[in-house]
Amino acid sequence: MSPTGRRWTISHDFSFVFGGAELVTKVMSEALLPDADVTVLAGDDSVTAQLGSRTRQLLSTRLTADNYRYLLPAYPSLLARQPVIEGDILASSYAFSHHLQCTGRKIVYCHSPFRQIWSAAEEVQSSGLVPRLALEMFGGRLRAADLRAASSAHQYVATSMAVKRRIEDYYGRRDVPLIPPPLDLPELHPSGVTTDSERDGLLWAGRVIEPYKKLALLVETMRSLPDLTLTVAGDGRDLPAIKANAPDNVRFVGWLSKHDLYQEYSRAKVLVFPSEDDFGISAVEAQAFGTPVVAYGHGGALDTVEDDLNGLFFRSQTVDDLREAIRRAMKRQWAHECIAAKVRENYGTRRFLRQMRELLDESPSSQYVA
Template identity: 35%
Template structure:
């Protein structure tokens, strides 16, 4: 896929001829989020939506109020009947087959605008005929679609026997429920393609907001590379460790997860596996590293943008969200095969190329701020209302 380095990321063309909101009268807004049991990427987007619609009501299957932010707690939070089932805050994923029924029991007739925030079941709500339903899709449910074989293989024999008919039913429902959405919004071009593949629907792309102001350049660059994230197989930290074992260059790895001990055992003396680190240390390493190594496939991925905001370029595998965030030769270096050879070659080519301008990195990262998210999302809402009015 080719990139346009001059394009405004996530920009949405307007159907109107001025910047005024086309829905000037107050809207009753509901935001439907799959579950609220922590504060990860999906919940950060939910917070951004709540900033846009401060009076919105939130609907979810399960809420653990001790593990969500004060910003979300300030909203009225309604739950489905899943929240009343035994140990729902821990076992919520076991109740997945009941979630279609639970969503369809929600009474959303009072709302003019319904926003479903989905990577778990959320978009299957039933709205008023004249209401607008926008789905902000972090990802079609992977355990139903592209990663179904892996999930199935990771379970025991009895569970597999139960899962096959249940997943078949949920897949049919998931596809059918896409017809209830007026407008899909994807968090990256990669997810837009997956929405098209799974649901046969087109979508606007509005990138998630990144807390760019928490990061800035500073200090002298040191002669090491940085890898940051969960140490789990799909992040491909093992690929980076193997590559730097061969290169003999210093690599600092920050993060924890199932592969921590394995990586610690396989890392040569030039590789530091630091595990979890406080935010201040993450900021420092972002500033001092020569480049960030990003070898996995992410739906979007905010880590590269945090690095760029800190004045650090990115060496990334050319797939997934990295194709939206890393501009080859301007904000980093892309490599096109998920292999040790390809990553080693990319590091070598990066070192032989002219240094990338810090101001270019920071300016690009700023285009993924909360302000840009708000402008682009509101434009999608305006355009969707115009489409409804025009029939």
């Protein structure tokens, strides 16, 4: 039994790369609900193994990072045929994991309502012919199924104000608490945050999914910044195309271990965050090492970056605007110690666990009615 005295299952969407959503599920399974089973819709074994010892894949193990999008219209009906789960569900959801049904409460920790069917027209156009046609043909049906799944939840939780607004707009939900995701950070070195004189260059970190992450925009911007260097830490389906067209001042280091990524954060002058993310965990992680952020002034960055204090915003996703913001950030003298202290206070794992435990204990037992 869990600390709440109830039987819990943690449900998670697709897990082919270990990213921010996977970190949330890992913390949930290891520290929040250590007795819970973890159900992943599909994923890579090496990734799902990191989500907890009680993890299982629900759908076919033949689903891969290359083919799982082709079944997009079928997932609501596939999940509707699954046995009802005994007890309560805590869904860590950005796609379909909140569709699963249970005999108890269903609480959805929402990274975002499924972007591809609600808000991400640009991403849909770049996702390949088959997924694009499927969304054009079945988008209305998928949205209707998503609304039904949302209405069966007793409680929604948002990761950021941007996600909270989407939940309100798409699902008509009100009274949605905001609990930012946890940061799994080591203690700072006894010598403290790296000083400005010890830092060099720009950093981008994340999974390479275009055009969502706007890495191609950043790489193109580097052509007009020949005196600066950019380190790209991450991997993903669109990395080969970006590498093939990158200028010489862009260095690709692949997907790094946490230790190596933290080293990159601590060495960088500035982290560049050019996308409109739901939350944007790399922007917060970088700040935990005292690194300021140049961020697109929309989405989750509005919750985590304060203009002129721990970073700078640029207002349009163009080479000219991004280049100007980078130039201004590189000229500034930043208070690295203050940047690190504030984010470590506001985004620690202990804070996340405390807020989630309070929510699980207090969440209503009656079904939500829109």
